[in-house]
Amino acid sequence: MTLDTFVLSRIQFAANMSFHILFPTINIALAWFLVYFRVRNNAARGTPEARGWEEAYYLWTKVFALTFALGVVSGITMSFQFGTNWPGFMERAGNIAGPLLGYEVLTAFFLEATFLGIMLFGRTRVSARMHLFASVMVAGGTTLSAFWILSLNSWMQTPTGYVVVDGELHAQSWLAVIFNPSFPYRLVHKLLASTITASFLIAGLSAWQFLRKAENGGSARALRTAITVAAVAVPLQILAGDMHGLNTLEHQPAKIAAIEGIWHTERSAPLTLVGMPNEKEGRTDYAITVPKLASLILAHDINAELKGLDEFPNAHPPVLPVFWSFRVMVGMGVLMLAVAWWSAITLWRHRAVTGPAQPFSRLHLRVLAGMTFAGWVATLAGWYVTEIGRQPFIVFGLLRSADVVTDHPPSMVLGTLLAYLAVYVFLLAAYVVVLMYMTTHPAMPTADTPQSPKTAMPVRGAA
Template sequence: MTLTALDLARIQFAFTVSFHIVFPALSIGLASFIAVLEGLWLKTGRQVYLDLCRFWSKVFAVGFAMGVVSGLVMSYQFGTNWSAFSNFAGSITGPLLTYEVLTAFFLEAGFLGIMLFGWNRVGRRAHFAATVMVAVGTLVSTFWILASNSWMQTPAGFTIADGRVVPVDWWAVIFNPSFPYRLAHMTLSAFIATSLLVAGCAAWHLLRGTRAEGVRISLSMALGILLVLAPLQVFVGDLHGLNTLRHQPAKLAAMEGLWESGPDGVPFTVFGIPDMEAETTRYALEIPRLGSVILTHSWNGQVRGLKAFPKADRPDALIVFWSFRVMVGLGLLMLAMAGASWVLRRRGALFETRWFLRFAVLMSPAGFIAMLAGWFTTEVGRQPWVVYGVMRTADAVSPVTRQAVGVSLMIFVVVYFLVFGTGMYYLLRLLRKGPGTHEPTPSGQKEPFGPWVTWSGRRPLSGAGGGVEDDSEGGEGHV
């Protein structure tokens, strides 16, 4: 198969965004978790909450840094590979991304230094306020990024003049038809993915025999969050599906591997292999009418199949069908994990049931995998449009050669695996060390608000240190 410049540009963007989406999601979840921990410490005065706040701040610092780097690289592609899109729709996407920088990124960057290095320099309440501002900043960033991407999915509030998009109603642009559902779905995904990571880390240490109070609290809080948010995500996902049926019916048909509309309701395909050429789903395992019940909440609800759309307007059903099932399958496992945790908690066996702890460790990356699968469902399902129903992806690519995009893609692959591979290794080392017990302050170092050691703050990433190596000594050797 010969890949065109368009194919390579799409692969490059998919590759970079797949790296990028993981780290901001981690930052969104951890920032709020850290704010809750610091608030509990201020309210109760218990040292364990401060120790947990310190530990997860290290993980947050590394994840935040990698998220910023990957985001900068991704944004350059709008000029290098997708200049036609930027020229056509930049009057909307440009301001929305600018608002994200001016509000969210500046808010996060402005208070991040206080959050990481201000323990000895500001009061307790001021430091807590800075932590809350960082958490708010991550949520504001989510708002603007999802507003921009949702407009590409369900464009509204614009007109086209001289071959370019012109915004006429910014309220309609931002709060476009899919935005509320996608914002809620993505934000919940970030919190769920983070809770699974925290639970997996704590479970791993419990399996190793660690019985520190911080480990037990981490597991308990993470599973409590999962118990509330996993069912809520199912509800939000259902609303999102109804919205997709209304505004992007071809995407929904691809998600279900549905080719025929069917006069008496449509089945739900549990398993199958969609064949775009033959216009059928091979080896389909179907449950009659269940598709109508799920998709329309009606026994005889009508859903248009892919054959109702021109071939040129159909997304790749094979990718969308299976990425959607990966997301849903992992979501069901999350529900099972949340339910099992509730039963074990009531029995007083949450921290001693080894099969459940092993399950929690295995599920620790599941939130991020499900998030990536959902993102692939969303973006591949939008094809062949870059702005749904308005601009085709083939018309959005820059006038670049296949060789130029191919070379840059290879460079990205090498550099990303080196840089982010190192970052992931460092994160895993931090998680392996785990939320331990209180560590004494090194000689000569001030104690922030009590007997709690922080980092020296002499290097930009020293806030992420604190003894990754077991034999490190003092604040200076912690990075």
């Protein structure tokens, strides 16, 4: 592979997007967790239980603020690349992409910016109802932001509602542009991915608090909430993924062929569990397959015909990264399902345990702590499947990526790429370190509710 301007620009955008997507993926759902913590605190006001919910809200608000800051900064950098690295995209599709990005700023970002200050600093300055309202508005803003961004991304995957005028794409029907065929599935899939990612982050860092004996009254409450949500969200994500797969098979069969390593059109296609795609020879080496299962899973018909990659000459994505990214995503999803249900069953068996106590052994807590960033792994793998699977198009079927790239010299793109990577590695490491510090040194908020004494229950299995 030659590191020309095109390849370097793709790597640079992938690096920027990979870094940026980590933070909205947490905050979209984390904001709604904060709303729940606030509701529970208000409902318990005047009782010792309120203090625990207050502590949970206080800690995770700080996590939200830190994550929000990194998401905004990296998002601005990423949006610049449409002009610096992919000017042809904005020249030819900017009449559609520009307004959708603008709607996100004018609605979601302004909503978040308006109420974020009240949410972060108004806890003791405004009424409990006003503070809850501000939290709801910020959570709504994060979800609305996802709505607009995913509308644009989905339109790039399944473009509808456009007309071509002098080589430029214009919106003929904004409803058709926004609510394009893949948008509902992609939005639900992303919202559930965020829910799962935030759940495992909360559960993992709360478990870390117990392991380090740094828990407070909110640690067990946050842990139980996150596990319960994860146990419900992961199965829903599997169902949503199946529906999304059916939609992708209809609109982007080349992507499905790359995901499953289907080289030739066939009926009752086998499912390849693992293997090594050999694009040069048009086969999957060392493949372990299950007969007919691909047709059953992908089309819900064991005798269904699935199109092979040979039907899309020079118009299908690179197989190796799509094939393995999908398996990483699915494998991580199965692991998260097992851990979530194991944890939920443990909670159910010890459902009499309430308040600041928790029923998990040290081994179980270590597993939860080790899964803290599992959602990030699954999210990145799924995003690579989506974005690499769209290639060689930037707008599927209409604009090829190679036709809209900048003409900057490769050395310039390489220099900025290395600078981005250095900054992102530093920021990501700093983010994780600060998260660990905040969870092991949870500052106590100024309470307007009675404080219950901290009753640190010994962890089961501790020496």
